[in-house]
Amino acid sequence: MSEIKIRSAVPDDAEKLLSIYAPYVTETAITFEYDVPSEEEFRARIEKTLAVYPFIVAVCDGTIVGYAYASRFSERKAYDFSVELSVYIDKNYHGKGLGRRLYSEMENRLSLMHITNLYAKIAATPRKDDLYLTDGSILFHAAMGFETVGKFTSCAYKFGEWYDMVYMEKRIVQR
Template sequence: MSEVSLRVARLTDAAAIRQIYSYYVQNTAITCEVTVPTVEEITGRMKKTLQHYPYLVAELDGQVVGFAYIGPANPREAYQWTVETSIYVDRECRGHRIGTRLYDALEELCRRMHFVNMTAHIVYPHDDQPDHYLTLASPKFHEYYGYKLAGRFDRNVYKFDKWYDMIWMEKSIADHAQAPVAPLDFADVADDFFAK
C-alpha cells in the first residue's frame, strides 16, 4: 500500500483542493458554504493563511488527497493563543488514515508555535440524528483526539432546506500560563518540522 506524505500546500494545489472541497459543499452540511469557491478564491484563502499559519496537503501516489489548515479563532489580539482547525479528505481515499496524519501534524505544529487551545466548529444535527447530509464522524473524530464540547448553538445553520445546530469543541494542548509566550509564525517552525 502506498504511503501518505504531508507537505506545505502550494498555491498550485488550489485546483486539487477545490476538487476535494466541492464534494463537501455540494453534498454535505459539514461546511456552511453553499457555493463552491473558485480556484481564485481558494488561492486567496491559502495566501492569507500561509502568511502566519500552516496550510498542509496530504499526497498519495503523487495526488493531493486531503488538506488541513488552522486560522485564528478570533482576530482580536487577546485570542491569539487559540486557533480553529479545518481538515478535509478526498471521499474516495478514506481508510488510509489521511485525516489522522493531517491532524497529528497540525497539533504538533500548534505546540511548536506556542498555541494553547485548538478549537473546531462543527455542524451538528439539531435532533442528534445523522441524516443524508451529515454524519457524526467529525465530532467523534475530535472526541477521539481529546476535544471536549464547549458549546452548542441552536439551529444556526440552514442548508438543504433544514436547520442544523453548531457545536464548538476545544482541546488545550499547553498550560494556561500566567504570561504565555507569544505565538510564532508558521515560517519560524516549518523548516525544522518538515526536516524531521
C-alpha cells in the same frame, strides 16, 4: 494504500484542494457554504492562511488526498494563542487515518508557534436519518482529544434543514 507524505500547501495546490472541498459544499452540510468558491478565491484563501498559519496536505502517489489548515480563532489580540482547525479528506480516502495524521502534524506545528488551544466548529444535526450530515466529525474530534465546549442550536440553514453547530476544544499546552 501507498505511503502518505505530509507537506506544506502552496497556492498552486488550489485546483486539487478545491476538487476535494467542492463535494463537501454541494453534497453535505459539513460546510455551511452554499456555493463552491472559484479557484482564484480558493488560492487566495491558501495564501492568506499561509501568511500566518500552517496549511498542510497529505499526498499519496503524487496526488493530494486531504488537507488541513489553521485559522484565526477571533480577531481580538488576546486570542492569538488559539486557532480554529479544519480538515477535508478526499472521499475515496475516508477511514484510512489521514485526518488523524494531518491533525497530529498540525498540532506539532502549532505547538512550535506557541499555540495553546485548538478549536473546531462542527456542523451537527439533531436528526438520526439526515441525508447530508452524520456525527462522524464530532466522533473524529473526540477521538483526537477534543471536548465539546458549546453548542449553537438551529443556527445554520442548508438543504432545507436547520443545523446546529458544536464547538470542540483541545488544549495542547497546559497552564
